[in-house]
Amino acid sequence: ASGRDRVSKAKTRRSKRFLQSRQPKLTEDQKSSMIIRGGNTSQTVSQALKDVYALKKPNAVLYKRKNMVRPFDDSTALEFFSKKSDCSLFLFGSHNKKRPNNLIFGRMFDFHVLDMFELGIERFVSLRDVKTDTCPEGTKPLLVFAGELFETDREHQRLRSLLTDFFCGPRVSAVRLAGLEHVLHFTALEGKIYMRSYKVLLKKSGCRTPRIQLQDMGPSFDFVMRRNHMASDDLYKTAHRQPRGVKPKKKKNISHDAFGTRLGRLHMQNSRSPQENKSAYVSLRTEKQN
Amino acid sequence: MWGRKPRCVIRTKMASCSFEDVLAKAERDEAEKLKGITVSKELDLEFDPGNLLAFDKNRIDTREFKDCKREDFLRSLARDNTQLLINEMWKLPTERVEEVIVAKLPDPTTLLPREKPAPKPKPPTKWEQFAKLKGIQKKKKTNLVWDEVHKEWRRRWGYKRAKDDTKEWLIEVPENADPNEDQFNKRNKAKKERVARNEYNRLKNIARAQKIKVPGMGLAPTPRQSKAELAQAVNVAKISTASVGKFQDNLPKEKTPKNTGRKRKFQPLIGDFSSEKQKQLDLLKVMDSKKPRLDVTKAVNKQMREEDMESRHKNKKDFGKKGRRGKMSGKGKGKAGGKGKGPKGKGRKPQMKQGKR
Numbered sequence: 001a002s003g004r005d006r007v008s009k010a011k012t013r014r015s016k017r018f019l020q021s022r023q024p025k026l027t028e029d030q031k032s033s034m035i036i037r038g039g040n041t042s043q044t045v046s047q048a049l050k051d052v053y054a055l056k057k058p059n060a061v062l063y064k065r066k067n068m069v070r071p072f073d074d075s076t077a078l079e080f081f082s083k084k085s086d087c088s089l090f091l092f093g094s095h096n097k098k099r100p101n102n103l104i105f106g107r108m109f110d111f112h113v114l115d116m117f118e119l120g121i122e123r124f125v126s127l128r129d130v131k132t133d134t135c136p137e138g139t140k141p142l143l144v145f146a147g148e149l150f151e152t153d154r155e156h157q158r159l160r161s162l163l164t165d166f167f168c169g170p171r172v173s174a175v176r177l178a179g180l181e182h183v184l185h186f187t188a189l190e191g192k193i194y195m196r197s198y199k200v201l202l203k204k205s206g207c208r209t210p211r212i213q214l215q216d217m218g219p220s221f222d223f224v225m226r227r228n229h230m231a232s233d234d235l236y237k238t239a240h241r242q243p244r245g246v247k248p249k250k251k252k253n254i255s256h257d258a259f260g261t262r263l264g265r266l267h268m269q270n271s272r273s274p275q276e277n278k279s280a281y282v283s284l285r286t287e288k289q290n
Numbered sequence: 291m292w293g294r295k296p297r298c299v300i301r302t303k304m305a306s307c308s309f310e311d312v313l314a315k316a317e318r319d320e321a322e323k324l325k326g327i328t329v330s331k332e333l334d335l336e337f338d339p340g341n342l343l344a345f346d347k348n349r350i351d352t353r354e355f356k357d358c359k360r361e362d363f364l365r366s367l368a369r370d371n372t373q374l375l376i377n378e379m380w381k382l383p384t385e386r387v388e389e390v391i392v393a394k395l396p397d398p399t400t401l402l403p404r405e406k407p408a409p410k411p412k413p414p415t416k417w418e419q420f421a422k423l424k425g426i427q428k429k430k431k432t433n434l435v436w437d438e439v440h441k442e443w444r445r446r447w448g449y450k451r452a453k454d455d456t457k458e459w460l461i462e463v464p465e466n467a468d469p470n471e472d473q474f475n476k477r478n479k480a481k482k483e484r485v486a487r488n489e490y491n492r493l494k495n496i497a498r499a500q501k502i503k504v505p506g507m508g509l510a511p512t513p514r515q516s517k518a519e520l521a522q523a524v525n526v527a528k529i530s531t532a533s534v535g536k537f538q539d540n541l542p543k544e545k546t547p548k549n550t551g552r553k554r555k556f557q558p559l560i561g562d563f564s565s566e567k568q569k570q571l572d573l574l575k576v577m578d579s580k581k582p583r584l585d586v587t588k589a590v591n592k593q594m595r596e597e598d599m600e601s602r603h604k605n606k607k608d609f610g611k612k613g614r615r616g617k618m619s620g621k622g623k624g625k626a627g628g629k630g631k632g633p634k635g636k637g638r639k640p641q642m643k644q645g646k647r
Contacts, residue, residue, distance in 0.1 A: 005412070005496055005499060005500065006496075007493065007496060023409065024405075024406035024407060024408065024409045025409065026408070026409065028404060028405050028406070031405055088405040088406075107403070108405075109403055109404065109405070109406075109407075110406055110407055111406075114403060140342060141342070142342045142343075142344070142372060142375055142376075143341065143342060143343045143344070144343075144344045144345075144346065144368065144371045144372060144375060145343075145344070145345045145346065146345075146346040146348070146350065146367060146368075146371060147346070147350055148347050148348070148349055148350075150345065150347075151345075151347050160345075161400070161402065161403075164341065164343060164400060164402065165402050165403070168341050168342070168343070168402075171340075171398070172395060173394065173395060174385075174387070174392045174393060174394045174395055175342070175379075175392065175393055175395055176390055176391070176392050176393075177379070177380070177384070177391050177392070177393050178390075178391070180342070180376070180379065183368065183372050183375075185364070185367075185368040185371065185372075187350065187364060187367065189350055189352065189355065190352065194364060196364055196365070196368060198365070198368060198372075200372060200376075202376075205326035205327050206322060206324070206325075206326060207324060207326075207327070208380060209327050209376065209377050209380040210327075210376065210380075211326040211327055211373070212327075212369055212372050212373045212376055213369070214365055214368055214369045214372065216361075216365070236403065238407070239403035239404055240401055240402075240403050240404070241404070241407075241408065242404070242408065243408030243409065
């Protein structure tokens, strides 16, 4: 059904499969992200981009060459890249005097920019500088957000949603308990966001659940919030709309009581009219009298 | 009896003591066990095991953050939160898959926006509508078909297919067909027409699905047509009936166009006698002559066209061998001369025999 709407048909089966993989689907696959280097980058920003790419491999593309793009002024270039590489998440890094060590996290809906958050790096510790063993590529990380700002402030709420979208891995139905090795911890405090990445060590405790010990790993960032571009409420709502096939259909007139028994409900047609009843009543009375 | 009572009393007291002790000890043991994994927090965290997500809403003591070393504070906070999340993960139902213990994740509760809008159901094509109307079901066809000629199983269509009529070296001329007609060429042309019609219908289906307005027959495919083009299309449509438009009513303000038809110019009845005489004599001369007359323009155009065809075929052959050679321009104009209409059909070059197939 995907090839139906194209004026130019796919000539090979391989190209047809490629096009089908890019069509919108009922349940979507994991989002890919593109990590773009801006017009001028400092050493910090370049290393930061490489580290995030290492975290997000293999569902990420790194554009290492300089791209003279200003996302907040004109997002058409980003949208073009997104369309070509079929990525809906992006991370744009740049550096200039006014905004040093700038990272823009963003996501797209239908190849148009949905949300963008500009974060400045105040302190950065790279993967290379921390000399401990890392977890294998592609492990689904545990995500922890701390700080009441993530709940109260609207911008922080949106940022939390964006960061969850960015860093949560593929959607899985089951996870290996011993494989929960990586944790990303975000703390929001006084307008700053501290992102830390730790390796989880499961130690023996008295009972079944292990005791956790954390080991410093991976990139750690101290972010400061700069500009942002949030999607309007109705666009945000449209982006969340799920197609009909996904939600399980609720069965009507079936309920469960406290004991777990399944109760149904029948709707009866009221076949007896009040007049009919009266006549029956009258006949009874006469009978009684008799 | 006196002796016994106190003993009884003492014994029961001791028993009760030890029973309570046992309970207390058990509780203490439990607490000890869970000490390693319990974390006390003011507010409970919000968990989303489907996404491996935890959210801690508790206030962070900024003084504590500034006093002790930042990293240690953050690490201890992270450790506590991760411990709570891991506790939550260990509560999930587990199963053993290939010697590995795996926890089954529930559906994620945090709503994240989609990448692309949900796919819309496609409107049915012309054929699908018809099939639904008639109740025609799609029949699943086998991949391979038995080929009698080659005595083997071959695919239904494509390379080396079962009944390939392009490979036939003999075609019987049907009874009612012209014996001089080229049947092979006829087959090729029919195929090309089928392909073209299929493509046209496919595009029409797409236009219908996307609700793009396509101009009808007789009009250019551009969205803006000129007044003259539209007028011409209207006139053509009007005379496209069985009675050539004789019984078509006019629209309210439409006028029947007069002076339609081929313009013919006739010489006056009584005009130039000498020119009329000359014309009649020329006509007789042509009728008498044995050799047919040569229409030079037509002949030259035909020759040019044939040469172009030949050079094109030759180019196609050399394509694979020598790679692209850039456009080989034919003899200048090529078809630009067109099928020149010379002086009205007085003579024609004898029809050239059809070339090699």
